[in-house]
Amino acid sequence: MINTAFQAVGATTYPGRGIIVGKSADGKRAVMAYFIMGRSVNSRNRVFVEQPGGIRTEAFDPAKLVDPSLIIYNPVRTIDDKVIVTNGDQTDTIYEYIGDGATFMDALMEREFEPDAPNYTPRVSAMATFEDGDFSLDMAILRAGDAEGSCCHRVFWAFEKVEAGKGYFLHTYLRDGDPIPSFTGDPETVAIDDGSAFEIADALWDGLNADNRVSLWVCTRDLATGRTDTAIINANK
Numbered sequence: 001m002i003n004t005a006f007q008a009v010g011a012t013t014y015p016g017r018g019i020i021v022g023k024s025a026d027g028k029r030a031v032m033a034y035f036i037m038g039r040s041v042n043s044r045n046r047v048f049v050e051q052p053g054g055i056r057t058e059a060f061d062p063a064k065l066v067d068p069s070l071i072i073y074n075p076v077r078t079i080d081d082k083v084i085v086t087n088g089d090q091t092d093t094i095y096e097y098i099g100d101g102a103t104f105m106d107a108l109m110e111r112e113f114e115p116d117a118p119n120y121t122p123r124v125s126a127m128a129t130f131e132d133g134d135f136s137l138d139m140a141i142l143r144a145g146d147a148e149g150s151c152c153h154r155v156f157w158a159f160e161k162v163e164a165g166k167g168y169f170l171h172t173y174l175r176d177g178d179p180i181p182s183f184t185g186d187p188e189t190v191a192i193d194d195g196s197a198f199e200i201a202d203a204l205w206d207g208l209n210a211d212n213r214v215s216l217w218v219c220t221r222d223l224a225t226g227r228t229d230t231a232i233i234n235a236n237k
Contacts, residue, residue, distance in 0.1 A: 005190040005200075008169050009035070010207035014176035016183075017087040019126045020204075021137055022167015022192040030128060030135050030221040031167060031192050033204060034075050034085050037212040042066045047234040048215040053078035054091075055217050060236035070114055070121075076217065083219075086125040087172060088114065090142075094127065104138045105156055112152035113144050118179040120144035124170045133223050136160050139170050143182045157187060167192040196220070201231035 003011065005020050020033040036057070038044040045064045048055045054076035059065040065072075073089040084094050090111045097107035104127050114121040122143035128135045137159040145151035159168065168187040173180045195203070201218040208216070216233045 002166075002189050002191050005033070005167060005169065005192055006203045006207040008188055008190045008207075009204055010209065012173075012175040013209045014039070014173055014180065014212055016121070016172035016180070017124065018169060018171035019085050019087070019124055019139070020167050020169045020190065020192075021085070021126050021128055021139075021162070022190065023162045023164050024192055024220070025165040025194045027164030028223060030130070030162075030223060031200060031218070032076075032083060032085060032126075032128065032221070033200070033216065033218045034087075035204065035208060035216040036075075036087070036214045037208070038214045039212065043071060044214055045236070046071060046214055047236050048075070048217050048232045050230065050232060054084075055232070057215070060234075070116060076219075081130045083128045083130075083221075084125070085127070086123065087121075088123050090123050090125055094125065098127075104140070108140050108142060108154060108156075111142060112154075113142050113149070113182075115149075117149055118147070120149045120182070121180075122172050122182050124172055124183070126168075126170065130221070130223070130226070134161065135223070137162055137168065139168060139187055141170060141183065143184075165192055166190070197229040197231040201233055205233045 017036045074091045077095045094107040125140045127138045139157045145153045169190045170187040197218045197220045218231045221228045
């Protein structure tokens with residue numbers, strides 16, 4: 001028995017930043033989600049803002065913004081038949097490489113984990129490619145190979161097809177800690193229910209730890225028509 005996506009995001013108080021991509025139980029829609037959590041004032045001082053083809057992060061209170069380098073970025077961008085979702089500015093790297101005719105893997109071989117010692121936060125990324133009424137999914141994690149951050153382990157997954165009612169959940173941390181332990185293993189397989197983008201977002205938001213959740217984006221895409229519906233929830237309002 002696999003956990004629902006809603007149960008999975010709440011399995012630990014601090015999964016960090018997470019990506020879920022799957023297919024609705026009726027097989028008619030792709031479901032994509034991205035959330036951020038935060039412990040510091042700088043990390044909590046953010047909101048998701050919709051923009052053409054995706055979303056960006058912004059400081060909720062610009063006066064409190066200390067270091068934008070790892071917290072202000074485009075988590076979601078769309079190019080051609082592909083939707084890119086990541087937890088950092090590697091979104092732009094993937095977008096640029098795809099535009100030049102290269103691949104998801106090519107782009108991420110040029111990147112590594114975040115330089116935030118001692119946590120060395122992993123970079124997690126996903127790309128859904130839509131074609132012929134269905135989609136394939138690429139996912140990756142770039143994490144430190146040792147406690148000193150002296151090398152990078154890049155792990156890639158390619159899912160040719162996603163089953164109806166299932167999804168894959170990749171997040172940065174296993175749990176809270178000091179330093180925070182990086183996610184290991186394969187993306188978690190989770191159950192995806194039917195529902196609108198708003199209903200799915202509400203359920204995921206309720207599943208996330210209330211003390212640490214910051215922002216959540218959910219998008220559903222009709223596989224037959226390509227129509228998308230998006231929901232955004234921000235703790236800062």
